[in-house]
Amino acid sequence: MPDSTSPTTTTGAGRKLAALVLGLAALVTVMLCAFALPSVNSGPHDIPVGVTGPAQFTRALEAKLDGDEWDVRVYEDADAVEAAVHDRDITGGLALTPEGVDVYTGTAGGSGTAGAVTALGDGVAAQQGTEAAVHDLVPFPEDDPRGSGLTAAAMPILFGGLLPVIALSSLFPGRDQLRTRLLGVLLYALAAGAAITAFLQFGTGSLDGDYWLTSLGLALGVTGLSGTMLGLHALFGMPGFGLGGAVLMFLGNPLSGLPSGPYWLPSGWAELGQLLPPGATGSLLRANAYFDGAGATTPVLVLAAWVLLALSLVALAGRRGAERAATPTPATASVEEAVA
Template sequence: MLAFSWPSVTSSVKNLPLAVAGPESAVSQVESALSTASPGTFAFVGADDRAGAVSKIESREVYGAIVLDSAPEVLTSSAASPVVSQLLTGLAPKLQAQLSAAATAAGGSAVTVAVTDVVPLAASDPRGSGLTAAAFPLTLGGMLGGILATILIVGAWRRVVAITVYVVVAGVALEGILGGWFGALQGDFFVNAGAIALTLLAVSATIVGVASLVGRAGIAVGPVLFLLIANPISSATQPLEFLPQPWGAVGQWFPRGAGSTLLRDLSYFPSANLLFPWLVVASWAALGIVLALAGHFREGVRARFTNEVLPEHAVHGAHAATPAHPAHTATPTHPAHAA
């Protein structure tokens, strides 16, 4: 209940990065007005001009921008977040009224504020619902591979090989469905498939690695860690700024959060810095393989102990339990005396 309800119940709009470009005096007035009307909603970022504001949006440094030049404009990005895009679109009428009042007082004419979606969602997924839904198979698919490999396959290395084959096939299949069929993912087919496969491997390898060390009880790491803990703070369905701090940022250190961000950026923000999400999913995958390797060596040590040490002790024990001259003890020297 907490895992799936908490993000919605506690969600609030706060500290959204917003660029403001224009003359210093106009920028100060707008920032002050927005801070008074909506305290804590925005975290303002400076921009030299419209081109600089667009660059910050395309690199995902900000969710949108307000341009205060001769042609005032509100820049949004529905691909970054449809919710934030709607919020910024709603600022345009208020900004237009404020600027028109100031212009009229100075003897000028009314001002019109345009709204431009700098990075829009694809026509095949105009509301972004497909992109949001694409995040959940990353968790479930990874858990499925790790759990099945642990249950059905004996041997840590065999499991690693099995999940490697599994994630490659699943990555291509999911990209074919989500990108080619539903149109939820944009960008290069094989790069997206690689991102999906690596995210699946991050989850499944961790399950296999833990299970290789502690036995089948390690399967529980999937539902507990990736579904109940990492899923609510992944920010796959809403901006990370909406979550109570610092949980939004913490969620990006897990495969679900990093994988979702990676797919969104690969689809719509090629100018964004993708190093961090790539490193996160790769690190989880490497951690799982290292744990599986440790489990493999542990199994080897246990096998050698069973095959070498235990038989030796068994032989010594058998010698100690066997009389030195069984014939002497079994047959009396003089049967008459025995009688």
Template sequence: MTSIQRAIALGLAATVLQALMLVAFAWPAVNLAPRDLPIAVAGPQSAQVTQRLHETSPGAFEISTLTDAEAARTALTDQEIYGAIVTGEGAPRVMIASAASPAVAQQLTALAQQFSGAPAAVEDVVATAPDDPRGAGFGSMVLPLVMAGIAAGVLLTLLVPALGARLAGLLTFGIAGGLLSTLVFHSWLSIVPGGFLELAAIAGLAGFSVAAAIVGLAAVLGRAGIGLGALTMLLVGNPFSAATSAPELLPQPWGTLGQLCPPGAAASLLRSVAYFDGAGAARPLTVLLIWAAGGVALLGVGAVRARRSPGQIVEPDRATVAA
């Protein structure tokens, strides 16, 4: 292939990548809608409200019936539901947890107004941080964490030949990156409340798992591993992370798949620890640990291969490199 042919091929490949990124980022945004969204109804008119919800919005909500407002408040703080419509004397009122999803909170508030025909009384049981009332800052944190993890993984792969040294670089990035990023979004911008060290550990684990996935894939697959890891995080992990919405608002199975990638798991884990005292943290924590351990395991596979071929290790930009 000549230089001109190679240049044209790369230009076409970049065009396809551009189109894929537009689809990945724009398509979820224009298709946000409740899909089996967990909510509750409470009070003496629960049956009527439930029936009306099923009639007006079939398939939109997964509705549970609770005894009263106190039970709804407990379910909200335990992250079992996103909101509740409480009936009784007078117009229904809505209870929300905007920290779980400002987008869902807005939708449920509008829904309650449809029932009452007037502005509904709203109780925000678990509110977002005062300096980030709409959750915009929280949603904007995900992409920098992903991009930094990708950059760390690519640079360590390209510039550090020894696989053991790459692991040291990953650990350094995870610890230092977690501390510094938390200084920014917690101590300076006050986007996320909670304990500094806990949030730093989550941010560090998120960055580490992204970088480890790329380093590990590159150790096994070479240059293709960098592309596979980076594109997975950019085209699947980030746009379907639900950091600005909720997994149940995204088209399925993408909402679920997004929670199985580091960006979505990191956003969910940060929410759980910062706002809900760890309720619902087990699953996203497990996802991040699996990605981190998987990346390290792949790096170990690359190290074993290097030992079997003395003096050589797999590099993404050349066939062999002196160890």
């Protein structure tokens, strides 16, 4: 039996196969960069640290720490350093006193950066021939002193933002039910925020803050993530959903800074991570759960922008679907002409 496959068909299939292979290879490379580079280059990067004491001490410390690791800020006294830690203006600070060196940290803001500030204080104290007294101003709760629950929440929040889109799109398909899917995302975000916060705060004791404020912050993050994925799926189908999921999962998750804090990631990577929903959600969760909302403004604005993007994508998908429905197909037009 002769082969009916034409050269044109074979060429087209070859191009598609080549494009698929190259695209997957590029995706794997991006995944490797996103996971490996931040880990290999992790460490203190532009950590804001406060110092106070005699002018000679602060000037010497500024000169010593003039590099990429630290962002030194001078304060009038130890009380000002403590207030700056609570306000999340700095991650920690050093105060030289007649008794020695006081080290102020906020472990809940990032255990890696708190450890780096502590090590810095120990080194300065050794040079002064004295000892360092460490004051953890914002520790993790006693039930979870290492913040394990917070770290473990990263993947559930991410997958919890992706899976509902598939479920809603399967149960309520089509353009006519797009608003139903959007409503489902909003309701799910509220329920997920309340459930995740309840488990972490009352189940594992990993969070310590106003329950409703924390749950609403998580709901905002889930809305930005799930809503964007819903809009991409409605507008571009599974390719849009797959591309968006790859970006959020393979870039957003490792760059979120949730386990260590953003200052432990390389410069550039850290800023990118905080502009993606997982990173902004993690920062907002820290702010609400441990710092009474201090530092919440920027992640709220970032997540609000993602929510607006999601609404825009959904509106565009609905408009495009309405235009397609209003445009007669060639077969329909022929029938109408015949009837006329």
